Amino acid sequence: METPPVFFYNPNAYKLGIIEAQTIVCECCGKTRPFRYTGNLYCEADPDDLCPWCIADGTAAAKYDGSFVADFEGINPNPNEASVQLSAASTAQVSSRTPGYASWQDDVWLGHCGEACIFLGYVGSQELAPIWNEVQPDAVASGWGEENIRDHMHKDGNMTGYLFRCQHCGQHRLHVDAN
Ligand SMILES: [Zn+2]
Ligand SMILES: [Zn+2]
Structure with missing residues (x-):
């Protein structure tokens, strides 16, 4: 089996x-593939079955004129957050590949x-x-309450943390939202 992209x-x-x-037939490349992307590609066509190869090489984002991320911090700033400037190269890599x-x-x-941070995963208080x-x-x-996040958040709960790490200095960053 072809090794999937990292x-x-x-x-x-x-x-x-x-x-x-x-196993899917990728809507972008038309090939039978052993992996399926379960997340969003923000675009009009909203394809269901995309393979990781078409994400990694940028063809899916280009074909559907879409982005894999809804918002970047600082570009569509939340009024609660300090605005940060991110390099265009790093945001392009995240949104299109x-x-x-x-x-x-x-x-x-x-x-x-x-630059954009590296996404590590879903987290709770623990x-x-x-x-x-x-x-x-x-x-x-975040506006969701410091105590709630510190003491009562579960990674599979109704309020979830999204943990990132800076690719340069290693600083962890946290985004939080709830249903
Ligand atoms: Zn594909
Ligand atoms: Zn940093």
């Missing part, structure tokens, strides 16, 4: 079920040190405890 900005995409083992992640609301991709000092400012800025 994604720099979403390295756990397979483990997290964002790309799952399922990286699988998105599953979120309650539209997914937001965070940045640090001038996972955040060892790095709480790093993500506390993001928890406060």
Whole structure:
């Protein structure tokens, strides 16, 4: 079997079920593939069956004129968040060649040190405890309540944390939303 592509900005995409083992005929390349992308491609056509190869090489985003992420921090800034400038190269790589992640609301991709961050996965209070000092400012800025996030959030619950890490300095960043 052909080894599926790995994604720099979403390295756990397979483990997290964002790309799952399922035989499909990819709507973009027309090939029978052993993996299916379960997330969104924000575009008019909204194709159901996309393979990771068409994500990695940019053909799906180009063919459907779509983006795999709804919002970037700082480009469509949440009024609660400080605005950050992200390099166009890094946001292009995320929006056109990286699988998105599953979120309650539209997914937001965070940045640090001038570039998009690496998405690590879904987290709750337990996972955040060892790095709480790093993500506390993001928890406060999220508007979902610092205490709720610190003490009562479960990664499979109705409020979910989305953990990122800066590709340069290693700083963790947190996005939170709820259903
Ligand atoms: Zn394909
Ligand atoms: Zn950084």
